[in-house]
Amino acid sequence: MDLKLRVVSVLLGILVVTLGMVMVGETRVEVEFWHAMGGALGEITAGVVEKFNNSQNEYYVKATHKGSYIETMSAAIAAYRAGEAPHIVQVYEVGTGTMIAAGEAIYPVHELMVDTGVPFDPQVYIAPVKGYYSFADGRMASMPFNSSTAVLWYNKDIFRRLGFDPTQPPKTWPELRDVARKIASSGAAKIGFSCTWLSWTQFEQFAAIHDLPFATKTNGFEGMDAELLLDHPLFLRHVQTLIDMKKEGSFTYGGRDSAPGPLFLSQEAALLMESSALLPRAVREAQFDWGITYMPYYDDFIAEPKNSIIGGASLWVMKRPDATPEHYKAVAEFFRFLSQPENDADWHMATGYVPVTVKGYEVAQARGHYQKNPGADIPILQLMRPGSTPNTRGLRLGNLPSIRVAIYEEVEKALEGAQGAEETIKNIVERGNAILREFEAMYQ
Amino acid sequence: MTKVSAVFPNKVLPYLLVTPQLTLTIIFFIWPSLQALYQSFTASDPFGVKTRFVGLKNFRDIFTDPYYWHSVRLSFVFALQVSLFVMAVALLLAFMAKNPLRGATVYKVFLLWPYALAPVTTAILWVFMFQPSIGIVATVLRYMGLTWNHTLHGGQALLLLILASVWKQIGYNFVFFLAALHSVPKSFLEAAAVDGASSSQIFTRILFPLASPTTFFLLVMNVIFSFFDTFGIIDTLTKGGPAKATETMCYRLFVDGFKSFLINRSAAQSAVLMLFVMILTALQFRFLQHRVHYE
Numbered sequence: 022m023d024l025k026l027r028v029v030s031v032l033l034g035i036l037v038v039t040l041g042m043v044m045v046g047e048t049r050v051e052v053e054f055w056h057a058m059g060g061a062l063g064e065i066t067a068g069v070v071e072k073f074n075n076s077q078n079e080y081y082v083k084a085t086h087k088g089s090y091i092e093t094m095s096a097a098i099a100a101y102r103a104g105e106a107p108h109i110v111q112v113y114e115v116g117t118g119t120m121i122a123a124g125e126a127i128y129p130v131h132e133l134m135v136d137t138g139v140p141f142d143p144q145v146y147i148a149p150v151k152g153y154y155s156f157a158d159g160r161m162a163s164m165p166f167n168s169s170t171a172v173l174w175y176n177k178d179i180f181r182r183l184g185f186d187p188t189q190p191p192k193t194w195p196e197l198r199d200v201a202r203k204i205a206s207s208g209a210a211k212i213g214f215s216c217t218w219l220s221w222t223q224f225e226q227f228a229a230i231h232d233l234p235f236a237t238k239t240n241g242f243e244g245m246d247a248e249l250l251l252d253h254p255l256f257l258r259h260v261q262t263l264i265d266m267k268k269e270g271s272f273t274y275g276g277r278d279s280a281p282g283p284l285f286l287s288q289e290a291a292l293l294m295e296s297s298a299l300l301p302r303a304v305r306e307a308q309f310d311w312g313i314t315y316m317p318y319y320d321d322f323i324a325e326p327k328n329s330i331i332g333g334a335s336l337w338v339m340k341r342p343d344a345t346p347e348h349y350k351a352v353a354e355f356f357r358f359l360s361q362p363e364n365d366a367d368w369h370m371a372t373g374y375v376p377v378t379v380k381g382y383e384v385a386q387a388r389g390h391y392q393k394n395p396g397a398d399i400p401i402l403q404l405m406r407p408g409s410t411p412n413t414r415g416l417r418l419g420n421l422p423s424i425r426v427a428i429y430e431e432v433e434k435a436l437e438g439a440q441g442a443e444e445t446i447k448n449i450v451e452r453g454n455a456i457l458r459e460f461e462a463m464y465q
Numbered sequence: 466m467t468k469v470s471a472v473f474p475n476k477v478l479p480y481l482l483v484t485p486q487l488t489l490t491i492i493f494f495i496w497p498s499l500q501a502l503y504q505s506f507t508a509s510d511p512f513g514v515k516t517r518f519v520g521l522k523n524f525r526d527i528f529t530d531p532y533y534w535h536s537v538r539l540s541f542v543f544a545l546q547v548s549l550f551v552m553a554v555a556l557l558l559a560f561m562a563k564n565p566l567r568g569a570t571v572y573k574v575f576l577l578w579p580y581a582l583a584p585v586t587t588a589i590l591w592v593f594m595f596q597p598s599i600g601i602v603a604t605v606l607r608y609m610g611l612t613w614n615h616t617l618h619g620g621q622a623l624l625l626l627i628l629a630s631v632w633k634q635i636g637y638n639f640v641f642f643l644a645a646l647h648s649v650p651k652s653f654l655e656a657a658a659v660d661g662a663s664s665s666q667i668f669t670r671i672l673f674p675l676a677s678p679t680t681f682f683l684l685v686m687n688v689i690f691s692f693f694d695t696f697g698i699i700d701t702l703t704k705g706g707p708a709k710a711t712e713t714m715c716y717r718l719f720v721d722g723f724k725s726f727l728i729n730r731s732a733a734q735s736a737v738l739m740l741f742v743m744i745l746t747a748l749q750f751r752f753l754q755h756r757v758h759y760e
Contacts, residue, residue, distance in 0.1 A: 430707070
């Protein structure tokens, strides 16, 4: 075949494909979906969207990865200001307060489902998920998507090497401290214990498990004028524990957010408090036998720890000037697809996020997922612990990301030895309350 | 001296020729700047649903915030340290590379490489080396009895940022210094050699003074780099921490605007930075016109 002919045939091919795409675009209602799932999770998300697109031929969801959670959220806000918001945007759980306050910028899910006539029952969702994403009166504001919770990851190989029973990981903080100290002093691992997302694992989850309020006004659900309640003696005691553990070498601070995660996977750290969504990476990267267990608690404070709260993100529907009822119908159908038990279970089993529906959990059970992967049900069992209270529903605080930064900064100072536990708590409460007042003022 | 202005026979063509550049400047610089300036005088929620005029409140908020002043001080200290450090090293390297040298091209290419890297890539390389538990440099330091943990130690975090920024910027400075040194007329150097000047005398009396326009230009460029282009390095290495030890004005602006969604307060901070760049540019032009020796 001579060159000219080849060029012409390639061009023709491109033309045909383009035409095909244009025609598909014409016949199907297309909606934009911006998400923050990168790497392995990104591939799984793309798979879910593709499955929806192939399952019918009326609607087409165009998924775009917009970077990290914070990048995705600011991109959506900027796009809204320009009148070009995506129809669906994935927003992390701490952005919930800001999204709810956005008023006319968002289309609450309960309204969307009524307007589009798509059947929707909020009762199918597990309680901590439903609670986190609902208005104070229980109507759902956003669509649950990827929910995780914090768990304790531990290295079973190191446990065996030191003669600990790998089926008996530490249950309480004193036990954890003891094990971490032995690991670090024996040199079995450089780091005994470390944690990711320090504010989330050591304050937010910690409060729920110990049935302590994080803030007044039912953790902010009842109004924007909430104030932090982190000056309870147990928080003080816990910060002191962390400082002491740092000094004796059993706790190592590994940086902010998810930065310490790789320390566990590379066996530098034997114990790590981290999201259950570390799972795909652990499966792919960890060259050792690992286990998951429940978050530790102070057994002299609470005998039966409460349920932990969720992390992760949910899907928000946004208003945009050129959106038609057809577009929102497409969104509603996509949401219905996501909450079907089969799809929920698929997502849970592939990603390590928890099933967001009770039925999804049952499907995973029926498929034998937890027999094949012992411990994979720990996150969901921890979330579904009976006896939940207003303290274990979640947080609804304005500008929670900033409060997290203040917590990081103050605890960093404490671990560096620049201030004591009491001053740390005092500064966190002062700065956190200033941030809350600032947020409140923005809406007056 | 009388002012001479060029005379164009065609009255339309000149305007036509500058139109593309002017359009780009207006769309991508002037218009967004004016927007930011406008936003710095208003208050609104993140989504901009409600907006009201608040006068100078945003500026009052930042100037009464001790953390803001901390970031201002930090930015200047950081910029000064990076600029002086990078220029000293680059000048030394350029002085050494000035004379014919075996493998000079290879040497120059290697020096230029870091400049071609994106800030984030640079930062990741340094993270690998200095990661407190597994980084190779951190491990070596530990054997020497030094504890390295920039995630907790503010001074170390700042030092790490300075090192990474300097490393990235050396190539750029080196090229300019090399060109400046080469542009010094040979006759001056030969005359000095005939008079028996030593190598250091030639450097301090002839080369350095004649390279002063370049030095000043690089100082301005390095300060601007330290203020604005180090964002990616900071975001990857330290995120402004620990405890604000590396939160420069530019990073603070990002945290306020894109993490806390205090968009108006962030806009006020960018107005302050705009003013700073304007002053710096004006200074540069004045200085270049009056003080610096041109050949």
